[in-house]
Amino acid sequence: xxxxxxxxxxxxxxxxxxxxxxxxxxxxxxxxxxxxxxxxxxxxxxxxxxxxxxxxxxxxxxxxxxxxxxxxxxxxxxxxxxxxxxxxxxxxxxxxxxxxxxxxxxxxxxxxxxxxxxxxxxxxxxxxxxxxxxxxxxxxxxxxxxxxxxxxxxxxxxxxxxxxxxxxxxxxxxxxxxxxxxxxxxxxxxxxxxxxxxxxxxxxxxxxxxxxxxxxxxxxxxxxxxxxxxxxxxxxxxxxxxxxxxxxxxxxxxxxxxx
Ligand SMILES: NC(=O)c1ccc[n+]([C@@H]2O[C@H](COP(=O)([O-])OP(=O)(O)OC[C@H]3O[C@@H](n4cnc5c(N)ncnc54)[C@H](O)[C@@H]3O)[C@@H](O)[C@H]2O)c1
Numbered sequence: 001x002x003x004x005x006x007x008x009x010x011x012x013x014x015x016x017x018x019x020x021x022x023x024x025x026x027x028x029x030x031x032x033x034x035x036x037x038x039x040x041x042x043x044x045x046x047x048x049x050x051x052x053x054x055x056x057x058x059x060x061x062x063x064x065x066x067x068x069x070x071x072x073x074x075x076x077x078x079x080x081x082x083x084x085x086x087x088x089x090x091x092x093x094x095x096x097x098x099x100x101x102x103x104x105x106x107x108x109x110x111x112x113x114x115x116x117x118x119x120x121x122x123x124x125x126x127x128x129x130x131x132x133x134x135x136x137x138x139x140x141x142x143x144x145x146x147x148x149x150x151x152x153x154x155x156x157x158x159x160x161x162x163x164x165x166x167x168x169x170x171x172x173x174x175x176x177x178x179x180x181x182x183x184x185x186x187x188x189x190x191x192x193x194x195x196x197x198x199x200x201x202x203x204x205x206x207x208x209x210x211x212x213x214x215x216x217x218x219x220x221x222x223x224x225x226x227x228x229x230x231x232x233x234x235x236x237x238x239x240x241x242x243x244x245x246x247x248x249x250x251x252x253x254x255x256x257x258x259x
Contacts, residue, residue: 002030013081017185021216054107165236181242209244
């Protein structure tokens with residue numbers, strides 16, 4: 001029996017990268033997964049698909065109501081829709097700032113808002129009405145050069161998640177954030193791909209103490225845990241899944257000792 005047997009899950013940003021990996025893993029674990037994305041590229045394992053923009057409140061509300069009506073409930077929401085973007089603040093257009101904040105933070109808020117309406121109304125199963133998993137980032141836990149809009153959006157997702165845990169815990173709803181390190185997806189390729197970024201890419205890879213980037217499946221594994229009853233006492237956490245990136249600095253002292 002799978003860890004998410006018979007659960008109804010909604011995943012945003014489901015067409016690519018981490019969201020698509022969540023769809024596959026959740027389906028393998030027995031969930032029925034409804035994917036949401038601006039793209040039509042339906043992820044393997046999805047039983048339903050909504051092509052919409054998470055910034056569109058009417059579309060989000062309508063789609064989540066349809067999922068709840070068709071399947072009786074929404075047990076799990078994973079917010080993986082996101083965009084990269086930022087730069088030094090004095091060079092950053094307000095429109096670029098708005099786009100990143102609107103997709104990453106407001107989109108997460110809107111999906112949570114309209115999933116919560118259904119989670120609150122449904123009967124608990126094993127004392128739980130629902131589980132929300134938001135994709136933040138290690139860039140929501142600490143600063144990075146040129147991070148600006150992206151880091152602000154992900155820092156916002158971390159605190160939004162903690163507040164959800166506080167406000168809805170008494171109603172049997174858990175909320176957690178995953179803070180991935182750098183993960184090999186089209187988003188990472190878009191930011192760090194190309195010859196000009198090679199040195200930066202190598203330096204960032206080295207900051208992960210495992211000396212490699214993550215794989216989408218490694219983030220989906222933690223999302224699966226957080227969505228499942230194995231995490232029944234885990235709420236309000238921002239969990240770094242980062243190959244040791246945020247463990248601390250490594251200036252190479254132990255390398256001199258043969259490690
Ligand atoms: N890849 C990384 O290194 C990394 C690290 C930390 C956090 N994250 C976060 O994980 C999440 C997934 O990232 P990824 O690397 O898989 O990216 P990705 O670009 O591979 O996938 C993101 C998906 O979100 C969709 N999307 C974008 N804007 C949308 C919108 N307005 N409405 C609906 N769908 C939209 C895209 O179409 C795409 O399918 C994002 O929130 C990202 O910020 C990624």
